[in-house]
Amino acid sequence: MTTPPTPTPTPTPAPRWRALTQHHLFWPVAVLVVLLLINVPFTPGFFSIKMTDGHLYGSLVSIVLFGSPLILVAVGMTLVIATGGIDLSVGAVVAITGALTCSYISDQADQDSLAGVFLAMGIGLVAAVVCGLWNGFLVARMGIQPIIATLIIMVAGRGVAQLITDGQIITINSEPYKLIGGGYWLTLPFSIFVVAAVVAITVALTRRTALGLLVESVGGNAEASRLVGIRSTRIKIMVYVFCALCAGIAGLMISSNTSAADGNNAGLWIELDAILAVVIGGTSLLGGRFSIGGTVVGALVIQTLTTTIYTIGVPTQTNLVFKAAVVIVVCLLQSPKFRTKVFGGRFGSGSGAKGGGASAGTPADTAQSTAAAPKMEVS
């Protein structure tokens, strides 16, 4: 995935595993692997993937399939958080997009017509972009706190979605539309390709062009960025639109997966899961740094956790407690301070790889890590 950033220019006698544990993706990936392994005793052949009806079938495939919408929403959320903002409206955008698209398709005489499906998806995504523009306008131009600005659509948007669906669940029967979130292509779930494309484009735009740096700079200090000539306002509006667009695509996927638009429940609380995924992935909520790769791993951790709860037979009443316990452990593992306290110095001094993390290392270490901070990471 990436080469670990090297905060120490002078060669140290530290063994290779130490460099590995200092990598910013080490802990999220470790948690993911542990969670996957927990499943093995409960699910016979957890890692096995077989062909069923011309497509691959297995636990890992379902985790990616059901996790796809969350990955998309979380990737969009990452950029918003990188600018120091937050977007609570993504769940409502998911519901609106799904509702608009499905109600348009259900009005068609021929639900299988490709033109109709594309037009319906277009309408849904345009609505998502409009929501994003609204959020961006409120945050960047009006200077309203992001949490409040996006709360408006979070609350009102679900009402809009219900208005569109008339409070009913709209069931559609369209084979082409089913492909996006529930279909298979080249034996793999089609949603994997959508996610891969969005992630690839995002990484390319943010890490191969200056865009990522601009986003981080706006998140670090919007006013200073403006003074050096970066159009902070425009960057902010852009990330909110991008986030809403990602949520819109996720909305298409969720409604396509069940071939139904549910204005009340589609994407309910997905904003919180997305924020969690971003945080697990090592992006600081203070803004200024982000890791798309970390976010993808974070989203997979959450989806695997959900699947694990279903398969290991946790009683329903304790679902949330179990989830919370795992999340607490993950977050603690992410904290360099906690790691030094518990494991001693062994895993502790990896602060160079982590933005915003309080350094537990020596003063020299701290200086180096700040020096390394603006360095770009290819994630």
Added chain:
Amino acid sequence: MLNRRNFLTAAVGVAAATGLAACAKKEEGGKGGSGGGDGKIVLGFSQVGSESGWRSANTTSVKDAAKEAGFDLKFSDAQQKQENQISAIRSYITQGVDVIAFSPVVVTGWDAVLKEAKAKKIPVVLTDRSVETSDDSLYVTLVGSDFTDEGRRAGKMLEKVLETAGHKGPVKIAQLEGTTGAAPAIERAKGFKEVMDADHASDWKIVVSQTGDFTRAGGKQVMAAFLQSNPDINVLFAHNDDMGIGAIQAIEAAGKKPGKDILIVTIDGVKDGFIAMSEGKINGIVECNPLLGPQLMEVVKKVKAGEKVERWIKTKEGDFTQDQAKAALPSRKY
């Protein structure tokens, strides 16, 4: 600069607040004040919200039945919040309506407001869900379903389904529960277990049980995980149709045939459930009828006339198997 910003924020806030207030007024207002001046029965009804297709069918039924009965209906939507419901009931008390009816959002916390109603001698009728009160005289009657009995009927339905399918050998059941803590989820599971423990302790077993939150997406995801961890499941009991419909998709993705390889019994009887049953994908549906408007209006009339009514008036409900599905489908309204 800062002032302008503050002003704008405040303006948006005020605009939003007035908007909401206006909506609330419009719902409750009507011709306000006088209760039943023109001899019409005035009924104040506070609905839980509009969280599902079942609920909106319920709302439509109440509104239509009130119109048909010639009542003056004052309707308000509590948006799943108890405080909204309490303030709606208070406003009905101030307006002096003849009868108050409501579907409680939660089970407890109603004593104070119900005592106010009692003091004004306004009878209260509960619909769909029950409450726990310190004083039984605080409400007259409950018009609604018996969820425990629905669970029992689902158990009986499964017996019938297994017989029709000619099933032999152990019955390994996967259960998709409703929202954790919700009365229908708890009581449906309880009723089903009663039947299982009484008659089938040796051959039926619930091998996995998990909440699917009453949604299709939930049902699909949970069932997909179940099929991985317990590939030998041969029966699915879902607490509502929507989770069943989601689970059907997961079963199909696993290359199995819903309704054949895995026998499915669900509760509710929404239209999409019936469509799935007429396609042979659901084996039996236990109805939970949201169309209790006409029954409610009948009760309200009796209560207003001072007649004695039963403590719990159960909704008229039926059980449907595959052979009845096609015939019943055109009559499904929701």
